[in-house]
Amino acid sequence: MSVSxxxxxxxxxxxxxxxxxxxxxxxxxxxxxxxxxxSNKEKLxxxxxxxxxxxxxxxxxxxDVSKETEVEGMVSEVVKELGSLEVMVANAGICTMKxxxxxxxxxxxxxxxxxxxxxxxxYKYAGKQMVAQGRGGRIIGACSGSGKTGAPMLGAYVSxxxxxxxxxxxxxxxFGPHGITVNAYAPGPVKTQMWDDLEVVIGGPPGAxxxxxxxxxxxxxxxxxxxxxxxxxxxxxPDAHLITGQCINIDAGREYN
Numbered sequence: 001m002s003v004s005x006x007x008x009x010x011x012x013x014x015x016x017x018x019x020x021x022x023x024x025x026x027x028x029x030x031x032x033x034x035x036x037x038x039s040n041k042e043k044l045x046x047x048x049x050x051x052x053x054x055x056x057x058x059x060x061x062x063x064d065v066s067k068e069t070e071v072e073g074m075v076s077e078v079v080k081e082l083g084s085l086e087v088m089v090a091n092a093g094i095c096t097m098k099x100x101x102x103x104x105x106x107x108x109x110x111x112x113x114x115x116x117x118x119x120x121x122x123y124k125y126a127g128k129q130m131v132a133q134g135r136g137g138r139i140i141g142a143c144s145g146s147g148k149t150g151a152p153m154l155g156a157y158v159s160x161x162x163x164x165x166x167x168x169x170x171x172x173x174x175f176g177p178h179g180i181t182v183n184a185y186a187p188g189p190v191k192t193q194m195w196d197d198l199e200v201v202i203g204g205p206p207g208a209x210x211x212x213x214x215x216x217x218x219x220x221x222x223x224x225x226x227x228x229x230x231x232x233x234x235x236x237x238p239d240a241h242l243i244t245g246q247c248i249n250i251d252a253g254r255e256y257n
Contacts, residue, residue: 001055005029006086008236009078011065011122014040016192017142018091019047020225021232023054028233030087031057033078038062057082065092065118075125084133087236088126089140090119093160095194097153108156115160116167123171127180136179138236141168143184143247145255161186165247172245181244185231188251189213190223218253 008025012018013034026032032051036044044060051058059081063070079085093115098107119141130137146154147161164184172182191210214220231250234240249255 004031007031007082007084008087009033010089011035012092014043017225017228020229021089024229024233026051026054026056031082033059035061066113071121072125085129087138090122091142095157100155111156112160116163119164127175130180131178139182140235141184143186145188145251148255169245183235184247186247186249187228188254221252
């Protein structure tokens with residue numbers, strides 16, 4: 001086993017982008033803790049085995065990121081089990097497609113609770129741990145192209161992702177004096193379980209969604225989870241030490257700043 005670069009914690013890591021980020025950071029030399037909700041426990045266990053196969057220490061924590069006591073406990077458990085926390089990736093998120101007219105307040109609150117409140121809590125407790133350690137750190141959030149341009153049928157999701165952009169800018173300013181950078185990745189469409197769910201909601205012939213969405217991007221492509229993991233890897237690397245408060249598009253050319 002090579003010398004560890006530190007400990008990274010990734011939420012929503014049972015599948016999709018979170019899993020890809022966990023595996024990439026392990027390949028980069030980090031020991032890795034992964035989190036997801038109870039229904040994804042078996043997937044977390046499988047990810048841990050993949051991480052250990054890469055020669056890294058690994059641990060999983062079942063927790064709901066929308067609940068403050070569980071996020072605080074998650075960070076404490078990771079530090080207890082793996083010794084420290086150098087990188088936090090607040091990746092967990094959910095998405096439902098409904099018009100504003102058809103959405104209940106409960107629908108809206110659930111999305112905001114997981115996506116935005118969960119990111120806030122991860123930033124808060126990871127930041128506090130990093131400040132206590134006194135060595136700086138890297139905090140990474142999951143925004144979206146939908147956090148830069150709104151889209152119909154995604155009122156709650158778009159609201160949560162716009163909020164993550166603002167929260168990332170504020171955290172970068174507050175945490176910066178402690179040597180902590182705070183950035184977010186902003187994917188366009190990514191081929192994950194959320195993609196599969198979207199295909200079901202939209203309907204139409206199987207496989208028709210990909211060429212349609214690819215045609216909206218300059219490179220005529222859609223992303224896979226490993227593409228997003230590459231950007232998270234960069235944010236966590238020494239090369240990104242002067243980048244903070246940013247929300248970087250990784251979408252084959254759909255959104256422009």
